[in-house]
Amino acid sequence: MERKIGVVGSSIIGENCSVILTDQNAKRKLASRYQDSLLADVIPFWLRHGIDREHGGYITALNRDGTVIDTDKSIWFQGRGAWMFATLYNTVEKRTEWLEAARSGIEFLRCHGSDSDGKLYFTVTRDGKPLRMRRYVYSESFASIANATYSRAANDDRAESDALRYFANYLRYSFDGDLIPAKIDPSTRGTRGIGPLMITIATAQELRVNLGDRMVNDRTCTEWIDWAIETIERYFVKADLGVVMETVGLNGEIIDHFDGRLLNPGHAIECAWFIMHEGKLRNDQRLIGLGLRMLDWMWSRGWDEEYGGLFYFRDLRNLPIQEYWHDMKFWWPHCEAIIATSLAWSLTKDDRYAGWHELVHDWSFKNFPDAEHGEWYGYLHRDGRISSQLKGNMWKGPFHLPRMLWYCWKLLSDDTPVSCQVNCLKSGGARD
Amino acid sequence: MERKIGVVGSSIIGENCSVILTDQNAKRKLASRYQDSLLADVIPFWLRHGIDREHGGYITALNRDGTVIDTDKSIWFQGRGAWMFATLYNTVEKRTEWLEAARSGIEFLRCHGSDSDGKLYFTVTRDGKPLRMRRYVYSESFASIANATYSRAANDDRAESDALRYFANYLRYSFDGDLIPAKIDPSTRGTRGIGPLMITIATAQELRVNLGDRMVNDRTCTEWIDWAIETIERYFVKADLGVVMETVGLNGEIIDHFDGRLLNPGHAIECAWFIMHEGKLRNDQRLIGLGLRMLDWMWSRGWDEEYGGLFYFRDLRNLPIQEYWHDMKFWWPHCEAIIATSLAWSLTKDDRYAGWHELVHDWSFKNFPDAEHGEWYGYLHRDGRISSQLKGNMWKGPFHLPRMLWYCWKLLSDDTPVSCQVNCLKSGGARD
Numbered sequence: 107m108e109r110k111i112g113v114v115g116s117s118i119i120g121e122n123c124s125v126i127l128t129d130q131n132a133k134r135k136l137a138s139r140y141q142d143s144l145l146a147d148v149i150p151f152w153l154r155h156g157i158d159r160e161h162g163g164y165i166t167a168l169n170r171d172g173t174v175i176d177t178d179k180s181i182w183f184q185g186r187g188a189w190m191f192a193t194l195y196n197t198v199e200k201r202t203e204w205l206e207a208a209r210s211g212i213e214f215l216r217c218h219g220s221d222s223d224g225k226l227y228f229t230v231t232r233d234g235k236p237l238r239m240r241r242y243v244y245s246e247s248f249a250s251i252a253n254a255t256y257s258r259a260a261n262d263d264r265a266e267s268d269a270l271r272y273f274a275n276y277l278r279y280s281f282d283g284d285l286i287p288a289k290i291d292p293s294t295r296g297t298r299g300i301g302p303l304m305i306t307i308a309t310a311q312e313l314r315v316n317l318g319d320r321m322v323n324d325r326t327c328t329e330w331i332d333w334a335i336e337t338i339e340r341y342f343v344k345a346d347l348g349v350v351m352e353t354v355g356l357n358g359e360i361i362d363h364f365d366g367r368l369l370n371p372g373h374a375i376e377c378a379w380f381i382m383h384e385g386k387l388r389n390d391q392r393l394i395g396l397g398l399r400m401l402d403w404m405w406s407r408g409w410d411e412e413y414g415g416l417f418y419f420r421d422l423r424n425l426p427i428q429e430y431w432h433d434m435k436f437w438w439p440h441c442e443a444i445i446a447t448s449l450a451w452s453l454t455k456d457d458r459y460a461g462w463h464e465l466v467h468d469w470s471f472k473n474f475p476d477a478e479h480g481e482w483y484g485y486l487h488r489d490g491r492i493s494s495q496l497k498g499n500m501w502k503g504p505f506h507l508p509r510m511l512w513y514c515w516k517l518l519s520d521d522t523p524v525s526c527q528v529n530c531l532k533s534g535g536a537r538d
Numbered sequence: 539m540e541r542k543i544g545v546v547g548s549s550i551i552g553e554n555c556s557v558i559l560t561d562q563n564a565k566r567k568l569a570s571r572y573q574d575s576l577l578a579d580v581i582p583f584w585l586r587h588g589i590d591r592e593h594g595g596y597i598t599a600l601n602r603d604g605t606v607i608d609t610d611k612s613i614w615f616q617g618r619g620a621w622m623f624a625t626l627y628n629t630v631e632k633r634t635e636w637l638e639a640a641r642s643g644i645e646f647l648r649c650h651g652s653d654s655d656g657k658l659y660f661t662v663t664r665d666g667k668p669l670r671m672r673r674y675v676y677s678e679s680f681a682s683i684a685n686a687t688y689s690r691a692a693n694d695d696r697a698e699s700d701a702l703r704y705f706a707n708y709l710r711y712s713f714d715g716d717l718i719p720a721k722i723d724p725s726t727r728g729t730r731g732i733g734p735l736m737i738t739i740a741t742a743q744e745l746r747v748n749l750g751d752r753m754v755n756d757r758t759c760t761e762w763i764d765w766a767i768e769t770i771e772r773y774f775v776k777a778d779l780g781v782v783m784e785t786v787g788l789n790g791e792i793i794d795h796f797d798g799r800l801l802n803p804g805h806a807i808e809c810a811w812f813i814m815h816e817g818k819l820r821n822d823q824r825l826i827g828l829g830l831r832m833l834d835w836m837w838s839r840g841w842d843e844e845y846g847g848l849f850y851f852r853d854l855r856n857l858p859i860q861e862y863w864h865d866m867k868f869w870w871p872h873c874e875a876i877i878a879t880s881l882a883w884s885l886t887k888d889d890r891y892a893g894w895h896e897l898v899h900d901w902s903f904k905n906f907p908d909a910e911h912g913e914w915y916g917y918l919h920r921d922g923r924i925s926s927q928l929k930g931n932m933w934k935g936p937f938h939l940p941r942m943l944w945y946c947w948k949l950l951s952d953d954t955p956v957s958c959q960v961n962c963l964k965s966g967g968a969r970d
Binding site for chain 2: 175235363485493500
């Protein structure tokens with residue numbers, strides 16, 4: 107399965123020739139490029155530098171050349187990394203090093219992930235001592251998909267029950283009343299965020315593909331997905347304004363303050379492809395249409411016509427933004443837009459999406475990859491100049507980039523995890 | 539006292555001719571420039587756009603032309619603004635509009651600043667409904683100096699007792715055990731920050747100059763200043779490394795992780811001038827020397843030799859920094875460095891400080907002022923290009939910039955608030 111491509115990065119990653127999806131040969135070439143980048147550059151980089159051979163789990167705070175510059179561990183990334191490695195094992199090839207890498211994250215989570223109440227930390231020390239507990243529960247969602255995927259890879263019953271338990275906790279904290287204390291006094295200004303809903307979709311999709319359409323807190327995974335999509339559509343998708351909001355009032359009203367107007371195009375585009383993916387699995391044109399509209403609006407709000415690339419934040423009314431890094435170009439929105447545009451094209455064969463894919467693919471592969479040490483820089487200035495040489499930190503690690511490379515490789519090879527998911531929907535789960 | 543200078547900003551603010559302190563004529567010209575900028579541009583901008591004539595208090599979230607873009611109010615700025623306006627009233631001229639502006643912030647704080655336990659919020663709505671309560675207590679320190687200064691301006695006894703009470707609360711929350719829950723689990727990694735200590739110095743200095751050297755929580759203001767300076771010197775000032783740390787371990791040890799290595803040159807330079815100012819008041823060469831060393835080290839770490847201006851963050855070991863805006867140029871570190879370098883020059887007559895002052899003054903007055911609408915932009919890219927057209931938000935308002943203009947005007951006119959403070963030290967307070 108592995109293709110030998112010589113020096114990591116130099117010939118494949120930094121290559122800068124435009125490739126458009128509408129050309130069949132080019133499509134195959136593109137699939138190979140994603141595959142090569144994944145298997146010969148990005149995954150080896152994290153296996154080489156990111157696995158803690160002494161204490162287990164992953165260290166993601168790496169300098170350009172992979173040197174560890176902070177040994178503290180992100181609990182998000184114990185889950186995200188384990189999900190990625192186990193997914194490769196399940197869908198690409200039964201490589202022992204991938205299974206072992208996944209196990210390392212899973213076991214670190216088991217030993218050091220949670221406090222005495224079972225709530226997962228945000229960061230811990232290298233040897234697992236607690237550092238920071240946050241109010242919200244994305245550590246739980248990532249631990250859930252990690253355990254679901256690992257349970258299928260290793261046929262591990264504890265991982266299966268942990269996956270279900272973490273998802274149940276995620277849902278309970280995210281949507282049951284006041285378990286997460288609000289930052290903004292809810293008696294003055296009630297708010298809803300899109301984040302917990304979109305992560306519900308992605309988490310439930312991963313549980314379903316790996317464990318079957320299981321019941322969690324009185325709904326099946328598919329029912330949770332339906333509920334989350336309906337809620338997003340009802341409150342956050344604003345056809346009159348041509349926008350997907352990040353934060354709204356309790357009844358979906360626009361909150362005309364800094365935080366209420368703040369748009370995150372990359373985040374909304376990620377949500378759009380979760381919904382398109384669901385529409386594809388179900389052959390549901392309504393869902394596909396919803397995801398396409400969300401992509402259309404947020405591409406048009408997020409794409410930088412002057413320098414290329416996707417802005418991090420935009421304001422609903424194009425007013426100045428309070429967050430300092432609003433015009434920077436981060437790796438992850440570009441990864442999500444590469445997935446969304448290629449999926450949109452594959453679902454519609456509309457040249458417009460092939461054109462957008464070409465734009466975001468070319469801009470990303472021109473600016474983010476490090477031709478010398480492999481992997482991608484994460485943080486660029488608006489014009490594509492490197493702001494930080496970090497390869498990873500508490501928010502960047504083996505997730506958005508390898509997930510994009512894996513998803514697009516499979517999608518463009520017509521050998522997609524989607525076909526597996528269709529089977530899961532029909533059979534009630536890969537492990538049954 | 540007011541000098542008429544025609545169109546706001548155009549002739550004075552944007553003027554870009556280098557002025558060096560060592561030239562006596564130039565020094566007078568510079569003092570006038572700071573005065574004009576303060577009295578004909580910056581203060582009028584905030585009086586015109588920032589006073590809420592309906593609900594009282596200040597709205598700081600302003601677009602380039604002064605248009606309000608978020609009506610939510612910063613509680614920090616009710617204190618900071620009231621301090622600035624009352625200070626002008628006390629030290630420049632008894633203008634009714636300044637006293638009324640100060641009263642507006644003080645009364646808003648009285649009516650809407652605090653929760654039922656008396657702890658001050660971080661933000662409230664325009665009409666004073668609670669939005670956000672934060673763990674830390676800088677709202678209290680700014681409310682304290684506002685009330686101290688206003689009590690002197692208006693001869694207001696409630697303001698005097700509020701000033702003392704807010705400072706007492708500030709000290710109690712900041713230094714008495716566990717009143718502020720730690721972000722990082724203290725059983726794993728105990729940390730100390732320089733912020734609460736340096737704000738103790740500045741707050742106690744303002745209380746002393748306005749109310750006399752009063753006793754607060756078993757120490758006089760001067761004793762609190764001594765304690766804070768000693769603690770900073772013991773734990774944060776590292777002669778062997780030539781650095782002032784922001785965060786250290788409980789015994790001053792370097793925490794070799796992202797957050798522990800993070801240096802904030804503008805913040806440390808602000809602390810340096812608080813200490814130099816104290817040394818000047820007491821004619822204490824040891825304190826002056828300490829402040830000068832802190833300035834020397836942090837100038838050398840913070841000044842951008844390539845593009846000019848002061849970096850926002852630096853890493854102790856020049857490793858990549860996790861904060862996205864690390865290389866941006868914010869207005870406030872430049873204001874603090876203009877004060878620190880002019881104060882250092884006035885104390886030493888060392889040409890090096892005049893040269894640094896010239897560098898930071900010229901870079902700031904070239905890049906930050908808005909020649910069309912007045913006041914300063916706050917957020918520039920590394921090379922000086924404007925990142926955001928905001929004139930204010932929850933962190934930028936009538937404080938760092940007018941404080942710098944006022945302080946440097948007075949300092950270079952040899953008509954300084956310092957002489958007043960010396961009297962206060964001797965007499966036991968301006969109101970006695």
